[in-house]
Amino acid sequence: DTGVSQDPRHKITKRGQNVTFRCDPISEHNRLYWYRQTLGQGPEFLTYFQNEAQLEKSRLLSDRFSAERPKGSFSTLEIQRTEQGDSAMYLCASSQAGEQFFGPGTRLTVL
Amino acid sequence: GQQLNQSPQSMFIQEGEDVSMNCTSSSIFNTWLWYKQDPGEGPVLLIALYKAGELTSNGRLTAQFGITRKDSFLNISASIPSDVGIYFCAGQRDDKIIFGKGTRLHILP
Numbered sequence: 647d648t649g650v651s652q653d654p655r656h657k658i659t660k661r662g663q664n665v666t667f668r669c670d671p672i673s674e675h676n677r678l679y680w681y682r683q684t685l686g687q688g689p690e691f692l693t694y695f696q697n698e699a700q701l702e703k704s705r706l707l708s709d710r711f712s713a714e715r716p717k718g719s720f721s722t723l724e725i726q727r728t729e730q731g732d733s734a735m736y737l738c739a740s741s742q743a744g745e746q747f748f749g750p751g752t753r754l755t756v757l
Numbered sequence: 758g759q760q761l762n763q764s765p766q767s768m769f770i771q772e773g774e775d776v777s778m779n780c781t782s783s784s785i786f787n788t789w790l791w792y793k794q795d796p797g798e799g800p801v802l803l804i805a806l807y808k809a810g811e812l813t814s815n816g817r818l819t820a821q822f823g824i825t826r827k828d829s830f831l832n833i834s835a836s837i838p839s840d841v842g843i844y845f846c847a848g849q850r851d852d853k854i855i856f857g858k859g860t861r862l863h864i865l866p
Binding site: 677687689690739746747750 | 761763799800801845852853858
């Protein structure tokens with residue numbers, strides 16, 4: 647199966663720590679998206695890349711969040727100085743100018 | 758914040774019953790999407806609608822893109838246990854997808 651993969655699947659961290667998540671899109675998909683999903687809500691758009699260029703960032707993406715896609719393949723999402731409000735599922739999706747295929751997500755718990 | 762109103766929030770039905778859920782928006786979308794999400798997984802696309810008034814089926818699922826482009830419904834016929842999960846409507850504008858809050862479907866034994 648060569649779907650979207652995310653690592654780690656679960657992350658527990660203490661408030662104030664930095665965390666980094668990785669997303670590997672479907673091979674040759676040029677677009678990659680990050681979403682955040684909190685309990686009882688649908689996913690909310692954070693940012694997306696076309697190849698290595700970050701084209702749009704939501705206002706939900708505070709200064710503590712940074713995303714990169716250095717070679718236009720995998721992407722990382724880093725959260726600095728985590729807060730309890732950052733606890734959520736972080737979903738990655740990729741597309742080739744069509745349907746977005748989602749990964750299984752990384753569930754972050756900030757204690 | 759999110760702009761889609763999805764209802765109902767949850768449903769409890771008997772196996773074999775038909776299910777209907779809908780979504781309304783304050784703004785127009787070019788594409789309406791319906792996803793299903795199982796616990797611990799990402800959403801999976803069920804049906805995509807591209808034209809106002811379009812009615813599309815995928816097996817036991819039927820969805821329609823409202824004529825005003827501000828609403829959509831999803832019907833599931835003859836529900837089975839594996840239909841349990843959370844169903845999300847979503848509107849797409851350019852490359853951005855905006856999701857509703859979901860309808861959680863429960864099937865009673």
